[in-house]
Amino acid sequence: MHEKKTRNFQILTYGCQMNIYDSDRLGALLRGRGWEATENREEADFIFVNTCSIREKAARRVIGHLKRLREMKLKNPALLLGVGGCVAEQEGKKLLDEVPWLNLVVGPSRLDEIPEIMETLSCSDRPVVLSGQGSGTEGPAAPIIPMLDKTDALSPTPGLSAPPRGGEAEDSKEVSPKRAGGSTNPSQALLTEEKLEKSGSRRILSLPPARETRPAPMSSFLTIMSGCDNYCAYCVVPYLRGPERSRPMEEVIAEARSLVARGSLEITLLGQNVNSYGRPGHRDGRDFAALLTEVSAIEGLKRLRFTTSHPKDFPDGLVALFGSLPNLCEHLHLPLQAGSDAVLANMGRRYTKEKYLALVSSLRKVRPELALSTDVIVGFPGETEEQFLETVSLLETVRFDSIYSFKYSDRPMTKANLMPGKIPEEEKAERLSRLQAVQKAVTLEIHQNLVGLEKEVLVEGFGRKPGQLSGRTRDMKIINFDGPANLLGQLVKVTVTEAWPVSLLGKMAT
Numbered sequence: 393m394h395e396k397k398t399r400n401f402q403i404l405t406y407g408c409q410m411n412i413y414d415s416d417r418l419g420a421l422l423r424g425r426g427w428e429a430t431e432n433r434e435e436a437d438f439i440f441v442n443t444c445s446i447r448e449k450a451a452r453r454v455i456g457h458l459k460r461l462r463e464m465k466l467k468n469p470a471l472l473l474g475v476g477g478c479v480a481e482q483e484g485k486k487l488l489d490e491v492p493w494l495n496l497v498v499g500p501s502r503l504d505e506i507p508e509i510m511e512t513l514s515c516s517d518r519p520v521v522l523s524g525q526g527s528g529t530e531g532p533a534a535p536i537i538p539m540l541d542k543t544d545a546l547s548p549t550p551g552l553s554a555p556p557r558g559g560e561a562e563d564s565k566e567v568s569p570k571r572a573g574g575s576t577n578p579s580q581a582l583l584t585e586e587k588l589e590k591s592g593s594r595r596i597l598s599l600p601p602a603r604e605t606r607p608a609p610m611s612s613f614l615t616i617m618s619g620c621d622n623y624c625a626y627c628v629v630p631y632l633r634g635p636e637r638s639r640p641m642e643e644v645i646a647e648a649r650s651l652v653a654r655g656s657l658e659i660t661l662l663g664q665n666v667n668s669y670g671r672p673g674h675r676d677g678r679d680f681a682a683l684l685t686e687v688s689a690i691e692g693l694k695r696l697r698f699t700t701s702h703p704k705d706f707p708d709g710l711v712a713l714f715g716s717l718p719n720l721c722e723h724l725h726l727p728l729q730a731g732s733d734a735v736l737a738n739m740g741r742r743y744t745k746e747k748y749l750a751l752v753s754s755l756r757k758v759r760p761e762l763a764l765s766t767d768v769i770v771g772f773p774g775e776t777e778e779q780f781l782e783t784v785s786l787l788e789t790v791r792f793d794s795i796y797s798f799k800y801s802d803r804p805m806t807k808a809n810l811m812p813g814k815i816p817e818e819e820k821a822e823r824l825s826r827l828q829a830v831q832k833a834v835t836l837e838i839h840q841n842l843v844g845l846e847k848e849v850l851v852e853g854f855g856r857k858p859g860q861l862s863g864r865t866r867d868m869k870i871i872n873f874d875g876p877a878n879l880l881g882q883l884v885k886v887t888v889t890e891a892w893p894v895s896l897l898g899k900m901a902t
């Protein structure tokens with residue numbers, strides 16, 4: 393009898409946690425059709441690169457990687473190469489001009505269609521391009537399937553860049569691949585926004601849980617909503633991820649239960665703006681606080697987190713949950729972006745410095761030990777030195793535990809792309825380094841105050857030194873300590889012994 397040869401895939405993930413979730417989901421769906429994941433790229437029949445285009449640098453890096461993958465294709469002409477995520481959505485079929493050896497280009501909303509396509513796709517076919525929100529095809533004779541082909545509304549920028557997170561010195565935390573701007577015509581940008589507004593029933597996002605029986609990671613991501621309606625002036629996400637859509641609550645709860653039953657101790661609920669969950673037009677109208685309360689009640693779930701929240705959408709009922717849900721961890725990522733009211737207004741953030749500070753103080757009232765992290769952009773168009781200093785001063789006032797800080801980067805389609813008063817690159821870099829120096833001192837002080845305290849740690853991997861384990865505290869600090877490998881995936885008590893700006897050193901409590 394003939395044994396069918398196993399088909400192997402490898403997924404490389406850039407960008408935000410939502411991309412990590414999407415990649416894991418695609419992996420599960422492919423495995424459901426008989427594919428197997430491989431760590432060895434030489435063995436892969438299909439390599440899929442899940443991309444990020446939030447800032448130009450991130451996007452350029454992705455394109456560079458795609459170009460390098462050509463060597464793999466030369467070695468193995470039957471290898472299928474696919475690209476997903478925001479670069480795929482942004483560039484669509486134009487990506488084929490730059491990287492013609494691609495077989496598949498798929499925007500983030502259409503990832504679930506990949507396994508089906510892979511059943512028949514071969515290197516001799518024309519490349520398949522799927523973008524926009526819908527599903528459905530125009531038949532095999534038209535392998536380019538744009539439901540909302542936004543590529544026409546994009547600038548021809550050859551370089552490209554969810555929330556970004558590690559890496560190079562100038563911008564903090566831009567993610568490297570993980571296994572698991574140009575100018576735009578304003579009328580074109582508006583056209584795209586209008587098209588999104590008119591697109592039909594778009595408020596429900598259904599991602600039926602992939603039928604998984606394998607153990608789940610100790611710490612899992614769970615997407616609850618996708619897209620964004622906020623159109624912050626600098627941000628390309630609403631154009632690439634589409635309008636806000638929430639998953640039905642039963643679907644989310646079922647997936648959370650399955651994760652816990654398969655061993656997850658920690659779940660992070662994901663969305664571009666999780667606080668908008670269920671709004672508007674969601675079937676039963678239950679909001680994010682209701683969802684959080686239900687997920688929190690799942691027996692066996694030790695840690696619950698969520699990201700990302702918009703400060704303008706933080707009702708008192710949600711704040712109160714930080715005081716009442718025991719497994720809701722004492723850490724919150726609350727993007728600030730700027731500390732000047734004028735810059736916040738230009739960014740279209742719809743809160744003021746005072747409102748942000750009031751929210752922080754009400755959160756700290758219900759959970760005094762709450763650790764806060766944030767995102768900050770320096771050098772937004774028109775930002776003056778004084779306005780920049782207001783941001784620095786706000787960091788000193790709030791005393792965030794950590795920040796992700798970025799130089800403003802022009803993105804196609806966004807309002808800021810067309811704004812006057814662009815700040816020169818050197819000035820942005822200089823502001824960024826001043827801001828980061830101030831924050832580094834704050835973070836170090838906060839970390840030094842933890843020395844001597846006992847922390848609960850979820851052991852996630854190994855530290856750099858032999859015999860060292862590494863994990864995270866409930867308040868999201870990275871801590872390394874000596875311990876046996878059989879503690880991987882467990883919760884242990886560790887006493888903090890030393891502090892640095894990015895991590896802590898500890899000793900297992902006896």
Ligand code: 5AD
Nearest residue numbers: 555556626627727767798799800801
């Ligand atoms: N330039 C610089 N930073 C940006 N971000 C989003 N868009 C841009 C841009 N055009 C940052 C914001 C956001 C984080 C995910 O990425 O700080 O919160």
Ligand code: SF4
Nearest residue numbers: 620622623624627629
């Ligand atoms: Fe982008 Fe603003 Fe939406 Fe966040 S809230 S994804 S920054 S548009």
